[in-house]
Amino acid sequence: MSGEISIIGSVILALFLAGYLGQQYLPPPKPRVIGLDLGTTFCSVGVFLPGSGEVEVIADEEGRKSIPSAVSFTSTAVLAGYEAMDVADSNPQNTVYDAKRFIGKIFEPGLLEQESARYPFQVINNNGSAEFVIFTNHTFTVSPEFIGSRLLLRLKKMAERQLGVPIQKAVISVPAEFDERQRNYTVRAANLAGLEILRVINEPTAAAMAYGLHKVDVFNVLVVDLGGGTLDVSLLNKQGGMFLTRAMAGNNKLGGQDFSQRLFQYTSERVRQQFGITPTLKEDIYHLRQAVEAAKLNLTLHPSASITALLHLHTHDGSESPEGPAAVRFQAMVTRELFEELNEDLFQKILVPVKTVLAEGHLEKEDVDEIVLVGGSTRIPRIRQLISEYFGKEPNTSVDPDLAVVTGVAIQAGIMGGSWPLQVSAIEIPNRHLRKMNFS
Numbered sequence: 461m462s463g464e465i466s467i468i469g470s471v472i473l474a475l476f477l478a479g480y481l482g483q484q485y486l487p488p489p490k491p492r493v494i495g496l497d498l499g500t501t502f503c504s505v506g507v508f509l510p511g512s513g514e515v516e517v518i519a520d521e522e523g524r525k526s527i528p529s530a531v532s533f534t535s536t537a538v539l540a541g542y543e544a545m546d547v548a549d550s551n552p553q554n555t556v557y558d559a560k561r562f563i564g565k566i567f568e569p570g571l572l573e574q575e576s577a578r579y580p581f582q583v584i585n586n587n588g589s590a591e592f593v594i595f596t597n598h599t600f601t602v603s604p605e606f607i608g609s610r611l612l613l614r615l616k617k618m619a620e621r622q623l624g625v626p627i628q629k630a631v632i633s634v635p636a637e638f639d640e641r642q643r644n645y646t647v648r649a650a651n652l653a654g655l656e657i658l659r660v661i662n663e664p665t666a667a668a669m670a671y672g673l674h675k676v677d678v679f680n681v682l683v684v685d686l687g688g689g690t691l692d693v694s695l696l697n698k699q700g701g702m703f704l705t706r707a708m709a710g711n712n713k714l715g716g717q718d719f720s721q722r723l724f725q726y727t728s729e730r731v732r733q734q735f736g737i738t739p740t741l742k743e744d745i746y747h748l749r750q751a752v753e754a755a756k757l758n759l760t761l762h763p764s765a766s767i768t769a770l771l772h773l774h775t776h777d778g779s780e781s782p783e784g785p786a787a788v789r790f791q792a793m794v795t796r797e798l799f800e801e802l803n804e805d806l807f808q809k810i811l812v813p814v815k816t817v818l819a820e821g822h823l824e825k826e827d828v829d830e831i832v833l834v835g836g837s838t839r840i841p842r843i844r845q846l847i848s849e850y851f852g853k854e855p856n857t858s859v860d861p862d863l864a865v866v867t868g869v870a871i872q873a874g875i876m877g878g879s880w881p882l883q884v885s886a887i888e889i890p891n892r893h894l895r896k897m898n899f900s
Contacts, residue, residue, distance in 0.1 A: 490625045493658060493877035495869030496615060496632040497666075498608055498646065500560045501688035501715075502526040504866040505615035507623065508874025515670075515870045517863050518615075518622045525863060530557040531610045533594045533602075540614040549746055552580035554594050558689065559607035561712075562590035564638070564645030608649030616653055630655045631873040633865050636662040636694050636705050637896040658876045664694035665703045665888050666868030667834045670859050674701055678829040682817070684847065684855070685865075686810065687835035689715040693813040695821040695828075704889040707820035709813030709897040714806065716756075716837040722802040723794065724752045727767055730792050737773045744771045748790075755794055760839045764795045800842045807842055809899070811850055816897050831855035834864045 491507040495515075504526040506517040517525045520541070527541030532548060532555040539547065548555040561575070566588040576583035582593040584601065591601040619627050634646050647657045664683035668674065673681055681696040681703075692710040696703050727748060732738045739745055751769040758765035768791045800807070818825060831851060837843065838861045848854050859867060 490623050491874070491877060491879065492625065492627065493629045493631065493873040494616070494619045494627055495866055495871070495873040496612060496630050496650070496655075497663075497866035497869055498560060498611060498632060498634075498649070499526075499529055499687065499865070500558055500690060501529055502862070503529050503611050503615060504863065505619050506863075506866045506870030506873075507619065508870050508877070508879050510874075510879040513880075515867045515874075516622075517866055517870070518618050520618055521621075526866075527611070527614060528557070529560065529611055530555055531559075531607045532556075533596050535596045538610055540610045549742065553582065554596060556581050556592045556602070556607050559592075559604040563604040563608060563649065564642035565590065566641070605645045605649040606652065608646065609652035612650050612653035612655060616655060628654065628656055629658055629877070631659045631661060631869050631876055632657055633661050633663045633666045633869045635692060636664050637692075637708055637710075637894075659872060661869060661872050662694075662703075662705065662888055663692075663834070663865050664696055664705065664832075666866075666872065667832050667859075667864040668696060668698070668703065668830075669868035669871050670864040671830070671832050671856055673698065673830060673832070674703075680821075680823060680828050681830045681832060682814070682828045683832045683834060684810070684814065684838060685834040686837040686843065687715050688717050688837070689713075691715060691810060691813065693817050695817040695823070697821075702889055705891050705894060707817040708894060709816040709820070709899065711809060711813060711899045714809055715835075718806055719799075719803045719837065719840070720749070720753050720756050722806070723756060723799060724749055726794075726798075726802055727752055727792065731771065731773075731790055734790065735771075735773055735788060739771060739773065741772060744769075744773065747771065756799065759794070759796045759799050760841065762796075764793055767792050767794060796841070803842075807840075807846055810843060811846065812899050813897065814847075814850065816899075820897070825851050832864070833857060833861045836862045 489510050495506045497504050504517055506515050508515055519525045528545045530544040532539045532544035532551055544555055569585050572585045584591050591603055593601055616627055632650055634643055643660050650657050667683050668681050679698055683694045685692040690712045691714045694705055695707040697706045728738055739748055747769045751767045755765040755767045771790050772787050833855050
């Protein structure tokens with residue numbers, strides 16, 4: 461009997477030794493499950509790398525780690541991401557973006573009209589569901605999940621190009637407030653792209669995993685997600701490896717686009733003061749917006765930035781600028797202090813949903829163990845300052861806020877794929893009584 465035990469022990473030891481040697485000297489297997497972040501304004505894809513235990517956010521051919529959530533229809537092709545944005549100005553009515561705002565939602569006719577008024581493309585109500593009207597060689601409609609599927613297909617192809625293997629399985633993130641129908645329609649979008657979804661994970665939970673909070677002893681986690689168009693604040697309660705979303709609040713009309721708009725309005729007025737004409741030509745507005753957006757990003761890192769744009773200013777009757785040539789070069793310096801002054805009232809609005817989730821979750825601000833930042837707009841120094849002043853401590857900034865969600869989803873994809881080294885899985889406890897407070 462002791463001899464048999466000894467043999468079994470030797471076999472087990474040999475298996476462990478073989479596994480260790482394989483880990484050390486053999487190339488790790490390719491990941492077969494990808495993590496997808498289908499965002500409102502940008503989306504991205506990541507993988508958990510077996511062996512190293514690191515996450516790789518996969519870049520496109522130009523090295524960009526996220527692509528715009530836009531799809532454009534032409535007479536010959538369906539373009540997604542940057543390719544869609546390249547033709548958006550010349551093809552506005554057939555370039556659809558923000559489709560995530562519509563996916564799986566049931567709308568009252570008046571509400572859908574109100575929501576769609578801000579877009580250059582046409583949105584119609586089909587028995588309560590939104591559809592987008594496309595005018596190319598013929599007129600047809602597409603659903604929000606079809607738009608999502610074209611973006612997910614683009615991400616799938618980026619992953620396959622990088623990994624060199626076909627990809628058929630994925631984990632995908634959704635906002636915590638998405639109901640069952642919105643989650644199902646997001647999964648349907650992935651199915652249309654040829655992907656089987658192994659798990660749907662809430663975006664705040666994914667962000668918490670990216671920061672490694674599923675592996676440490678923290679209890680109350682506040683996730684502030686401020687992207688290009690929306691603000692979402694979630695309060696998570698963690699016990700062991702389980703996350704419960706205790707409260708949610710937000711503002712679906714507040715984001716980086718609004719901060720850029722304030723700077724754009726200021727810049728347009730500077731153009732009027734300098735040349736006597738406010739920019740009205742579509743190409744002038746486009747070039748000025750591009751310059752303003754670049755300046756906003758620079759002001760995150762530097763105390764001042766330059767706004768430079770070549771403008772073809774015309775009066776309303778089509779004549780040239782009184783300054784002479786139709787093409788003029790506009791240049792102005794703006795400071796971070798000015799940018800903050802222009803947006804201070806908007807920045808203050810960020811604290812409204814923060815206070816709401818604490819009240820809904822029956823917590824004092826001192827009870828929050830970790831403050832996690834998600835979304836590119838949380839890079840703005842004044843916003844970080846406001847949050848740290850309110851809580852009396854610095855938010856966790858150890859992860860790129862643009863890539864926090866996709867990093868967490870990729871970790872969950874590694875768990876679902878059984879990748880080594882094994883990770884602690886985050887289990888989400890559904891909160892059936894949860895409701896989201898929205899402020900605008």
